[in-house]
Structures are given as C-alpha cells and as structure tokens.
Amino acid sequence: KAGVTQTPRYLIKTRGQQVTLSCSPISGHRSVSWYQQTPGQGLQFLFEYFSETQRNKGNFPGRFSGRQFSNSRSEMNVSTLELGDSALYLCASSLWASSGGNNEQFFGPGTRLTVL
Amino acid sequence: QQQVKQSPQSLIVQKGGISIINCAYENTAFDYFPWYQQFPGKGPALLIAIRPDVSEKKEGRFTISFNKSAKQFSLHIMDSQPGDSATYFCAALNNNAGNMLTFGGGTRLMVKP
Numbered sequence: 001k002a003g004v005t006q007t008p009r010y011l012i013k014t015r016g017q018q019v020t021l022s023c024s025p026i027s028g029h030r031s032v033s034w035y036q037q038t039p040g041q042g043l044q045f046l047f048e049y050f051s052e053t054q055r056n057k058g059n060f061p062g063r064f065s066g067r068q069f070s071n072s073r074s075e076m077n078v079s080t081l082e083l084g085d086s087a088l089y090l091c092a093s094s095l096w097a098s099s100g101g102n103n104e105q106f107f108g109p110g111t112r113l114t115v116l
Numbered sequence: 117q118q119q120v121k122q123s124p125q126s127l128i129v130q131k132g133g134i135s136i137i138n139c140a141y142e143n144t145a146f147d148y149f150p151w152y153q154q155f156p157g158k159g160p161a162l163l164i165a166i167r168p169d170v171s172e173k174k175e176g177r178f179t180i181s182f183n184k185s186a187k188q189f190s191l192h193i194m195d196s197q198p199g200d201s202a203t204y205f206c207a208a209l210n211n212n213a214g215n216m217l218t219f220g221g222g223t224r225l226m227v228k229p
Binding site: 004031033035043044048050055056058090092094096103104105107108110 | 148150152157158159160161162165205207209211213214215216217218219220221222
C-alpha cells in the first residue's frame with residue numbers, strides 16, 4: 001500500500017507570495033491533518049479535514065487555509081507569505097472509521113517551504 | 117500553552133544501553149498517546165502507541181509505560197542501537213475532539229557505538 005505523498009517536496013517563495021501544497025493520503029483513509037514543524041515551535045497542528053469538512057483548526061492566522069476533495073486528497077494554502085512561515089509542512093492521514101475508531105496517523109515526508 | 121512536556125531535549129546512550137524519554141500531559145481528556153520517530157529529512161513515523169486503560173505496552177525493543185494518575189508516560193528503548201539515533205516525539209490526542217495531535221518538544225537521541 002502506498003504511503004502518504006506530498007508535493008512538492010521543496011519550495012522557495014518570496015514574502016508576499018502565496019503557496020499551495022498538496023497531500024495524497026493512504027488509500028481508504030478519510031482524515032487528513034496538516035502540521036507545521038519548525039526548530040523553534042516544534043510540531044504544531046494546523047487543521048484537520050474529514051469527508052471534505054474542516055473538523056479542527058489550530059491556532060494559526062487566517063492566511064493558512066485548506067480543503068479536501070471527494071477523493072480525500074487535500075491541499076493547504078498560505079497567502080501573503082512571511083519569513084516566519086518557513087517550515088516543514090507535514091500531512092498525516094488516518095483511517096478514522098468513527099469516533100473511538102482507529103486514529104493512527106501516518107505522516108508523509110513533508111514539504112520544505114523556504115520564504116525569502 | 118504547552119500541553120505535553122517532553123524530557124530530556126537530548127540524550128546520549130551507549131550501544132546496548134536503555135534509552136528513556138519522559139512525557140507529561142495536562143489535559144485529562146487525552147485518551148491516545150503515540151510515540152513517533154523522525155530521521156533527518158523524513159516525516160515522523162509511528163513507533164508505538166498506548167491508550168490509558170493499560171499501564172504498559174511492549175513492541176520489540178520499545179516499551180511505553182503509562183501512569184494515568186500522574187499524567188505521565190514514557191518510552192523505553194532496550195538494547196539501543198546506533199540505528200535508533202533519531203528525534204523522538206511523544207504526542208497526545210483526545211479521540212472525541214478529532215484527529216488533532218498535540219506533540220511534545222522532541223528528544224534528540226544519539227546512540228554511540
């Protein structure tokens with residue numbers, strides 16, 4: 001079974017631009033979560049999508065947004081990029097059959113975003 | 117507010133020794149506690165996980181010990197190997213709130229040959 005894939009793997013942008021990152025979950029997984037990883041703040045939850053609906057959102061500004069498609073693939077978008085947005089953006093997928101169900105999350109390799 | 121505190125930040129262990137990483141949480145609604153292993157340039161990989169209805173779970177050389185009353189859990193790596201050198205993250209999740217992992221700050225483990 002193929003794992004979680006993320007594209008692109010590396011991205012360089014300049015301040016003020018916007019960026020879209022893509023995540024394809026493991027086949028059959030319906031929950032996709034996004035995390036930001038930085039040396040200073042560690043791993044922080046951005047948001048989670050389940051059946052095309054945002055179910056949870058972390059403490060990030062509105063410049064960070066996402067969506068999920070009917071095939072469970074997800075995208076996240078960051079608008080008006082700032083230097084502090086430089087980070088590794090990780091996507092995780094989970095089966096999540098129902099509340100109390102299998103909530104093991106499997107991470108992709110991440111997208112390394114550098115903002116200049 | 118850091119809800120999961122992890123220690124130590126870094127750890128050096130001799131090959132064959134026991135590596136111990138500790139985590140403490142504040143939110144009593146957490147009911148799922150995974151550990152992740154991350155190598156440079158890779159995403160975190162799920163290592164082992166535990167639910168609060170058990171006090172210990174063992175998978176190979178990896179053991180989680182869980183103390184619900186103290187709100188603490190720890191990872192023990194027995195017979196540590198140089199290939200175990202990586203960053204380890206504990207995490208916690210409230211199953212009723214969805215798939216939102218709260219991570220500890222991470223422990224950089226180095227196993228010396």
